[in-house]
Amino acid sequence: xxxxxxxxxxxxxxIPEGDDRTRFICDNCKTVHYENPKMVVxxxxxxxESILFCRRAIEPRYGKWTLPAGFLEKGETVEAxxxxxxxxxxxxxxxxxKPFALYNLTFIGQVYLMFRGRMMDAQxxxxxxxxxxxxxxxxxxxxxDLAFPVIRETLRLYFADRARGLFSFHTxxxxxxADDHSIKPF
Amino acid sequence: xxxxxxxxxxxxxxIPEGDDRTRFICDNCKTVHYENPKMVVxxxxxxxESILFCRRAIEPRYGKWTLPAGFLEKGETVEAxxxxxxxxxxxxxxxxxKPFALYNLTFIGQVYLMFRGRMMDAQxxxxxxxxxxxxxxxxxxxxxDLAFPVIRETLRLYFADRARGLFSFHTxxxxxxADDHSIKPF
Numbered sequence: 001x002x003x004x005x006x007x008x009x010x011x012x013x014x015i016p017e018g019d020d021r022t023r024f025i026c027d028n029c030k031t032v033h034y035e036n037p038k039m040v041v042x043x044x045x046x047x048x049e050s051i052l053f054c055r056r057a058i059e060p061r062y063g064k065w066t067l068p069a070g071f072l073e074k075g076e077t078v079e080a081x082x083x084x085x086x087x088x089x090x091x092x093x094x095x096x097x098k099p100f101a102l103y104n105l106t107f108i109g110q111v112y113l114m115f116r117g118r119m120m121d122a123q124x125x126x127x128x129x130x131x132x133x134x135x136x137x138x139x140x141x142x143x144x145d146l147a148f149p150v151i152r153e154t155l156r157l158y159f160a161d162r163a164r165g166l167f168s169f170h171t172x173x174x175x176x177x178a179d180d181h182s183i184k185p186f
Numbered sequence: 187x188x189x190x191x192x193x194x195x196x197x198x199x200x201i202p203e204g205d206d207r208t209r210f211i212c213d214n215c216k217t218v219h220y221e222n223p224k225m226v227v228x229x230x231x232x233x234x235e236s237i238l239f240c241r242r243a244i245e246p247r248y249g250k251w252t253l254p255a256g257f258l259e260k261g262e263t264v265e266a267x268x269x270x271x272x273x274x275x276x277x278x279x280x281x282x283x284k285p286f287a288l289y290n291l292t293f294i295g296q297v298y299l300m301f302r303g304r305m306m307d308a309q310x311x312x313x314x315x316x317x318x319x320x321x322x323x324x325x326x327x328x329x330x331d332l333a334f335p336v337i338r339e340t341l342r343l344y345f346a347d348r349a350r351g352l353f354s355f356h357t358x359x360x361x362x363x364a365d366d367h368s369i370k371p372f
Contacts, residue, residue: 001191008189035260038222074221077290077359099357104263169355171285173263
């Protein structure tokens, strides 16, 4: 951030009066440009004993398996966002969404909210961002080819809850791995 | 948003190629400036049978009662944000935070995440944004002087869960009231 999006003047980066954090400030029109974490919403699409996965057609993690998820858009609810991503990336329709897990990814300024969702039928289709879309039973999950730690953790918790016959709402934090080059800070 | 925060050029507002939503786009440096909902994190600070409320010293809803809550900051977890707001607005320390309710406020581009938290002691103190801070038992809650519908809904659910002896995680949507002039769209 270099220029004021409101008046076009140069921005400074300092602590505003009465604040305790460094912010981008316009000394011309006095606007403080706050930076806030972004929400990513996603879904575990469930059909009987199986879960629907997408293989990524985009970087980072091209070719790796993931669950449908993406940035929440202005004007949509978190549930609507998760349904939209499932439709866009996996061509599948889900209903009965239940919040399943919330993760802090502070190192990239993101909060992930994953839902469980019931697939309305057995139809699915790879969207523009997916190479292929496929149903996996628990013993078929490609654990070594998952795209992100947040997806691994979501699946681990899902199968653990399913095994004990009780789903609860989980919260957690995902930290960067030293060797992880897939992480793009915002 | 009028100018590109990256290069200072004028922005257009149209649908980018391959997208399906109107965005602010810089035709000079090609940056797409996405607008995303913001997360507000807050807490129900609990001390025995009572809950700690703050009376607002700022607009909107100056003088009305609320629970500690505010925008999640970059680099902090949702739990840390709720603890920080409770400290800043109510001068109280909470621990053992449990996620309690998540609300969509699509009309102002916000997602509220409210926690339950145990007060570590009976100390509290009005911060800069509060006129006073006070413990209320259920029968003392100033229902007619609450600042926002999201606070009313959170309290309603809290007392209902407490009465049945079982707390769960709730999701909901808050819609604008026709006569509500306190709402500032972003």
